Every structure is written in C-alpha cells, then in structure tokens.
Amino acid sequence: MRLGSFFLTFWLAPDFVQAASSVDWIWSAKYVVTMDAASRMFKNGAVAIRGERIVEVGPRAAIERKYKASRRLDRPESVLLPGLIDAHTHAPMALFRGLADDRRLQDWLENFIFPAEAKNVTPDFVRWGTLLACYEMLLHGTTTYADMYYFEETVAAATKQAGMRAVLGQTIIGFPAPDAKTPQEALLRAEKLLERYRGDPLIVPAVAPHAIYTTPDHVLKAARALANKYGAPMLIHLSETKRENDDALQKRRLTPTALLDSLGALTGRTLAAHAVWLEDSDLEILRSRATGLAHCPSSNAKLASGVARVPAILKAGIAMGLGTDGFAGSNNDANLFEEMDLAAKLQKVHLLDPEALPAKTVLEMATRTGARALGLENETGSLEAGKRADLIILSLQSSRAVPLYHLISQIVYSLKGGDVTDVMVNGQLVVQSQKVLTLDRAQIFAKAREYRDRIVRSLGLSPSPIE
Amino acid sequence: MRLGSFFLTFWLAPDFVQAASSVDWIWSAKYVVTMDAASRMFKNGAVAIRGERIVEVGPRAAIERKYKASRRLDRPESVLLPGLIDAHTHAPMALFRGLADDRRLQDWLENFIFPAEAKNVTPDFVRWGTLLACYEMLLHGTTTYADMYYFEETVAAATKQAGMRAVLGQTIIGFPAPDAKTPQEALLRAEKLLERYRGDPLIVPAVAPHAIYTTPDHVLKAARALANKYGAPMLIHLSETKRENDDALQKRRLTPTALLDSLGALTGRTLAAHAVWLEDSDLEILRSRATGLAHCPSSNAKLASGVARVPAILKAGIAMGLGTDGFAGSNNDANLFEEMDLAAKLQKVHLLDPEALPAKTVLEMATRTGARALGLENETGSLEAGKRADLIILSLQSSRAVPLYHLISQIVYSLKGGDVTDVMVNGQLVVQSQKVLTLDRAQIFAKAREYRDRIVRSLGLSPSPIE
Numbered sequence: 051m052r053l054g055s056f057f058l059t060f061w062l063a064p065d066f067v068q069a070a071s072s073v074d075w076i077w078s079a080k081y082v083v084t085m086d087a088a089s090r091m092f093k094n095g096a097v098a099i100r101g102e103r104i105v106e107v108g109p110r111a112a113i114e115r116k117y118k119a120s121r122r123l124d125r126p127e128s129v130l131l132p133g134l135i136d137a138h139t140h141a142p143m144a145l146f147r148g149l150a151d152d153r154r155l156q157d158w159l160e161n162f163i164f165p166a167e168a169k170n171v172t173p174d175f176v177r178w179g180t181l182l183a184c185y186e187m188l189l190h191g192t193t194t195y196a197d198m199y200y201f202e203e204t205v206a207a208a209t210k211q212a213g214m215r216a217v218l219g220q221t222i223i224g225f226p227a228p229d230a231k232t233p234q235e236a237l238l239r240a241e242k243l244l245e246r247y248r249g250d251p252l253i254v255p256a257v258a259p260h261a262i263y264t265t266p267d268h269v270l271k272a273a274r275a276l277a278n279k280y281g282a283p284m285l286i287h288l289s290e291t292k293r294e295n296d297d298a299l300q301k302r303r304l305t306p307t308a309l310l311d312s313l314g315a316l317t318g319r320t321l322a323a324h325a326v327w328l329e330d331s332d333l334e335i336l337r338s339r340a341t342g343l344a345h346c347p348s349s350n351a352k353l354a355s356g357v358a359r360v361p362a363i364l365k366a367g368i369a370m371g372l373g374t375d376g377f378a379g380s381n382n383d384a385n386l387f388e389e390m391d392l393a394a395k396l397q398k399v400h401l402l403d404p405e406a407l408p409a410k411t412v413l414e415m416a417t418r419t420g421a422r423a424l425g426l427e428n429e430t431g432s433l434e435a436g437k438r439a440d441l442i443i444l445s446l447q448s449s450r451a452v453p454l455y456h457l458i459s460q461i462v463y464s465l466k467g468g469d470v471t472d473v474m475v476n477g478q479l480v481v482q483s484q485k486v487l488t489l490d491r492a493q494i495f496a497k498a499r500e501y502r503d504r505i506v507r508s509l510g511l512s513p514s515p516i517e
Numbered sequence: 518m519r520l521g522s523f524f525l526t527f528w529l530a531p532d533f534v535q536a537a538s539s540v541d542w543i544w545s546a547k548y549v550v551t552m553d554a555a556s557r558m559f560k561n562g563a564v565a566i567r568g569e570r571i572v573e574v575g576p577r578a579a580i581e582r583k584y585k586a587s588r589r590l591d592r593p594e595s596v597l598l599p600g601l602i603d604a605h606t607h608a609p610m611a612l613f614r615g616l617a618d619d620r621r622l623q624d625w626l627e628n629f630i631f632p633a634e635a636k637n638v639t640p641d642f643v644r645w646g647t648l649l650a651c652y653e654m655l656l657h658g659t660t661t662y663a664d665m666y667y668f669e670e671t672v673a674a675a676t677k678q679a680g681m682r683a684v685l686g687q688t689i690i691g692f693p694a695p696d697a698k699t700p701q702e703a704l705l706r707a708e709k710l711l712e713r714y715r716g717d718p719l720i721v722p723a724v725a726p727h728a729i730y731t732t733p734d735h736v737l738k739a740a741r742a743l744a745n746k747y748g749a750p751m752l753i754h755l756s757e758t759k760r761e762n763d764d765a766l767q768k769r770r771l772t773p774t775a776l777l778d779s780l781g782a783l784t785g786r787t788l789a790a791h792a793v794w795l796e797d798s799d800l801e802i803l804r805s806r807a808t809g810l811a812h813c814p815s816s817n818a819k820l821a822s823g824v825a826r827v828p829a830i831l832k833a834g835i836a837m838g839l840g841t842d843g844f845a846g847s848n849n850d851a852n853l854f855e856e857m858d859l860a861a862k863l864q865k866v867h868l869l870d871p872e873a874l875p876a877k878t879v880l881e882m883a884t885r886t887g888a889r890a891l892g893l894e895n896e897t898g899s900l901e902a903g904k905r906a907d908l909i910i911l912s913l914q915s916s917r918a919v920p921l922y923h924l925i926s927q928i929v930y931s932l933k934g935g936d937v938t939d940v941m942v943n944g945q946l947v948v949q950s951q952k953v954l955t956l957d958r959a960q961i962f963a964k965a966r967e968y969r970d971r972i973v974r975s976l977g978l979s980p981s982p983i984e
Contacts, residue, residue: 081982081983083983091983092983093981093983145920147919147920147922147927147931148921148922148923148926148927148930148931149922150922151875151876151923151926151930152861152871152872152875152876152926153871153872154871154872155871158871182916182919185916186916186917189916292869348862350866351862351863351865351866352861352862352865352866352871352930353865353871354865354866354868354869354870354871354873355866356866356869357866381930382926382927382930382931383917383930383931388855388858391855392859392862394619394819395815395818395819395859396818396863396866398818398819398820398821399817399818399819399821399822399823399824399863401821402759402821402823403821404619404620404621404622404625404819404820404821405619405620405621406821408618408619409618409619449649449652449653449656449958449962450653450850452614452649452962452965452966453612453614453965453966453968453969454615454969454982455613455614455615455616455617455969455973455978455982456615456618456982457982457983459615459618459619459849460614460615460849460982463615463618463819463848463849463850464614464615464849464850466933466934466935467933468933468935491916495916495919498919498920499919499920501920502920502921502922506922511922514560515548515921515922515923515924515927516548516550516558516559516560516924
C-alpha cells in the first residue's frame, strides 16, 4: 500500500520528473483568471495546451518547469481569461446592423426586418453575415456562441472557417421562411444539420423552434422529439415581451414556460433566450428541467422588452448566460464586454440595489455559467485541465487599466472588447495582436457593403447613410 | 445701392475671389456631422480653421477652393464630429478608479471614498488624477468637461496642460475638506480661481457648492452671490437620490429644486448634476431659471440612484447634457460613447418605449445640448463658423462601422470611444492617430500606480488586485 501510494504520487505530480513534458503552446500573462469553481486567479500565471485541450493552469514558474512548448505567447502586461460565451445570437443579421433603430417592435419587424429577410436571405447572405459576425465576435473576445437562424448549415460552415465554437440551431417556424416553405421542411433541414455535425469538435448542431407565438404546438413537440433523438439541444425564444406572456395567459391559461412544459418541450437540453417575464412558478419549472437561459440586456433595453429577473434566476440555480442578440436593431454589435457592464448596471438601477448583480457574477455569466447554459460546461467556460483550449488575452496597457485596484471589477466596468488582443479557440490561435488570422477582412467588408446596397434597394430606402 | 450690394456680395462670398484665403488647418473626412441647429451633415466634407476658431464648414470641394491651409488632416475613412462634452466629472478621482464597486452608497462613501480622500487628496494628487482623466477623456473624444472637486486651481492648470476646455468648479462644502477647513475658506479659494481664470480661452472658472444636504443655506447663498459677482456658473449636485428628495420634503417641505430656488440659488447660470428625482413643478422652475442639467446614466445605474426623466426634461426645453461622474465606483471610465448608448437604452427599457430617447437626441446631449447646459453654446458643441475649433475624428475602419445604414445610429449604438483617432481643441491638435500629444503617458501611468499603492496602504486594503 505504501509503495503503491508512492508511485501514484510520483506519476500524478510531474514536478518530480526531471524531463519536461512537451506541449503545443504555453500562454503566459501578468494575471490568469481561471473562472473555475474556486475562482482561482494567478499573478504571473500560465496555461499549457496540448492539441485541442488545456493540460494545466498555474503559476508561470511551475508551468515552465513542467512543460516544454513548441510555440508560446507571453503577454506580461495582460490578463488571460477563458474565451467569452455569447448565449444568444442571430449571426447572419450582422448584415442588417443598424438598419432600423429606435422603432416599435411591430414597425421594426413588419416594415423592415421581415421584408428585408424575405427579399435578401440566401445561403450567400448567411455566409457573409456569419463571417462578419464571427470576425467581430472574435475581436471582442467571444470564442463560443449560440445561434438561431435560417440556412444554419451555412452558419456552421462559416463558423468552422472562422475557427469558432458554436451551438447552432436551425430555425423552425410556423410560416414560410427563407429556407423552408413549411415547418416540416425546416425539420428536415434541422435533421440534416444534426446528422452532418454530430461529434464535430467545434459545432454542436441544434433544433431551434422560434417561439410559442410563431410555432404551433405540434411543431414544438416535433422539434423536441427531433432534438432528443440526437441528444441535441433545443434553442427557443421565451417570454421576451410582456405581450407574449399576456397572450399566452389569455389564450392558453398558461405562462409561456408552463405551456412549453405542458407540451413536453423542456424534456431535454434546452437553451431559452430572453426570459424577461418569468414568474416564480416558471423558475421552478426551468430549474427542475435544467433549462439554460440567455440574458440579453442590450436587446431587452433597446427594444423596450423589460428587465429580466437575473438575481432571482441565478439564485434559483438556473444557468443564465449573456447574449448579444441580433445586430439589426437589438444591439447593434457583438460585444460581451458591453453586455457585462450593462447587465450589472441595469439590475442595480432596476432593483435600486447596488449589490444586485456584482462584477464577479456577470463575468461568470459570460464564461462558466454561459457554458453551463449551453450544455458545454465540460468543454469550455473556464481555464481548467482537460477543457478545450478557448483563451483570450486582454491588454492592461490602456488608461482604462490604470490604476488597478480590483481586477474583476476592472474587466467588467472599465476594460472593453477593444482591449482583446489575442484569441485561441480549441487550441488554434485565431486572433493575434488584434488581427483575425482565419478570415479575410477586406473581402468580408466588401461583401457586407455590397449587401447593404442591395438591401437598401430592396426596401426602397434612401441610399445615403446621412439622410 | 446696387453698387453697394454688389461689393457686399463680392466680399462675403469668397467663392468669387480668385486668391484663396489662408487658414491654419483644413480637416476633411468622409462624413462631417455638424450638430448645428439644422443637423447638417456633409458627405466628403471639410472644416477650415484659423487660430482658435472654425472659419467654415461644408463640402470639401468648396472648402478647398476657398481656403489654403498651412496644415491639414485628411481622413477619407472617418467621420468628423464636434468634440464631445462631459457635463459632470470629478476628474482627480481617476486615481480611485474601481476602488470600491458594487457597494451601497453609505458603505462606499463612509468606508472608502471619504477616508481615501481625507488621507490622500493634495494638490499633487489632484494634478496627476486630472492628467490621467484628461488623457482618457481626450482619447475617447471628449474636448470639454465640467468638473467639481478640491484644489480646483490645480485641476485648471492640468487641464490647460492637456489642452482641454473645461468649466471648473471649486467645491464648497459644509464640513472640513482636503483643501479648506471651512466653507468660508473654500469660498475664498473659489474667488481666487474666478479671478485667476477670468477670460481664459480654455477655462471657465466656477463655484461648486456640493449639494443641499451637505452645504448650509447661508453657504449656498454666498456661493451664488460669489458666482454672480463674477458672472460665473454655479455647479451643484441636485436630486441625485430618492433619499435627498425625501429628506428635503420631510425637513424643509420643499423639493431640492424648490429649496434652491427659494434661497435664490438659481438666479444665474447654473449646471446641476443628476436631477434624477424631479417633479413636474421642478421642471417648471428649472426651465424658467434656464438651469442646465447633467444626466449621468452610468453613475445613476451603478449606484442605483434611479433613472432621470430625460424625455420630459428635454421636452420642457431644459438643456440636459451627459456626464460620466467620478471613476471611483460611479462609472468607472470617462467615455461618452458608453453614456450615449446607455442613456438611450435606459430610457427605452425604463419607459417600455423604444422611441423614448433616439440616437440623434443622445448625440445632441453629448454635443450641442451639453454646450448649452454649460453655458458654452456660443463657443462649442457644434461645427459652425465662428465657434471654437473643437473637433474629433472617428474611424469607420473597424467592423463596427460595417455595414453602415444610418450614420447617427452607428455612432451611438455601434462605434466606441476607442474608435476616436484625432482630436483638436481650441484650434490645437491634441490627439493624433490615438496618441495624446500634450501629455506624457508613461509618467502619468507611473504616478497613478504610485498613488494606487499609497491609497491601498492608507486604507489598510490588500495590495493585490486579485484578492
């Protein structure tokens, strides 16, 4: 027994082994914020990476002793963090960025978004919109996102080209859509996506019925059944507006959450976006079903949807991440630093309580809690041995980092998406010194401008951005 | 008469003069947003500058024909805007950035801010704090600010060193302060400031009684009398918290605004910060007194003070600008792009009305309306012939500018303070390609870090930012 213990210790503690173990990368920084369960942080820390995964995280000196790296990135004036997780997007809508702001939801949807989508959304549109969104997400430190749109197989291909991780849901909706004339056709598209990306290291394919008010009950049930057949997540919009809740209560005598539950639609992994108008009984349902949620503060504020009950939701043990939503009126950019800052401020002023949602909690929402909401808690969301190597470097060289009293506060309330310099996803370096290595910026911007002119013409709008 | 008219036309319309008029600068950009009363914008526009003032704004071709410039700045992939106006700051508190976040006001003030100020605020502290704040403001496109702090003559000297414009109020408060044992002593300091900076091209000296709940009535009256003696503005905090209002109503039977008015304290130019808890009767008083207001959305949200009635205030014809407030817990950075975005979103979600505060209105608050609130409407806040040359250039080269449907929306909801590349104040180029020409960055950052360590020791806090 004693001998066995000795050998076990020997093999588990490579400190005592003289030959250093070889790894593909060592990343080091002035501070390493792991966002692990113990909230460990290291001054002069480092991360060792082999292949797609993290091998070890710790003080730089210890990592250097144990590992020999083929490549390295040392940022002595920066913070190393897990990549951020955007829990709700419609990436291709990047091409509609700012198309129609400051408008009532019905005006916005009926006079701008629906006609713009009907006239313009094709696989090519989806491809270039997704590439633009991925370009911007990566530069702002987002490494994983959860998306709901049309032609989602094209979103998947573009996401893989960018080198990002994503949960990608093919939209199922109760009326003719750009990629499917009927919900049945959309379900077939979804199944193809589930088959095609099963087991992919970056893409988790999913089924995305739009919402209870756009998708009939039997389609919601079919979407759930399809997701469960493949062990895939279901993505949906839930209780975004008061009207959605009022209508459900009036017509169905159930809250949207209770309605979904009564249909059996929450019996499996689910990620529901917005969740603004939840009742206490809804919290109990969502907790018992282990449903993940996405809080979208910019979108909920800008579209005047309301303020989600984030502290109560988190207190109930429900995993709620942060989402940016679409660029077309709801946000208008893909920047989780802005969502963290806004999430914290919005709760404080809404509840008139400055302690309502502290910096550490919103950083958790953008990382480990977001990963849990997406069902990826074993893969990403923190810097821990065995997890996928999804890392970002945040510069401390701007005035925004000076002076520095509390690192987590500074990250949430003062540093910006623009302070991100380097990004790794799944062990691949994808952003270096603020340059996206996987994407052709000039080509993406040119295509986006072409689409802008085409969209403006299709809607009969003024071609000038200053009229 | 006909001859006279002819000559008049000849002299007033230099188009017809063959020899171009010489100017010091021409700045050109893809778009020029004037923020003048007619909201004029020019594609391929330019601004001609002579000495401290703008000579003409218009289409680039016309400006080039009429003026010959000694120096020029051409930014064909950018927007040219008037410099932004920060209507409420405590600049030296930059050295306390993030010292104590997510805390209740009393805990924050009594256990952190007041002891930190008592132990650390000296002219040297004020100097380096102001330089750090100016450095950050300039890089985020702020060219004018309104400040209330101690040792305000040191704030003035540092502001001039930075080359910024400011309305600077010496604080008067009813208890011993770092720079004055009594309000009487503070009033003497204020008078010295008023004398010293009378007629300065950059600095408007002012008197700043802190608030009704910290400054006795007779001191408020004396402060007003002193300001009026010099025709100077008075700056004050007003109705920031519900408690301030409740206390005034209970103890004085008057709202804070009505109380100030009853003391005659609004009989002259006044800039009041926050104005969160105004009643309709207050709006009428403030309108009739032509009092300017500063809306501080980040501060009011982060400290859970409440949401100001911005649409009602503007509708009443009151000039309300935007302010960042202090860095120490209320914000934590000096970035009016963030305040514009937040101001718009906060109103929409608070009033559940997506049209409550549109992009154009918040950009006006940060420019021409802010200038009016500060009493500087004839000097700055828009690009117009005869006004001071306070200009900023905002890059359109990031993904945040692509695609571009509506320029004003894009500026408010998508572009960031970090997109500012060049800044001119009062005809002087102060930021070029994101480098502040007037300030020594390395020295300011080093001093800020020294102060941080000293402040941490003075409060007995942990020296590590990760503990």
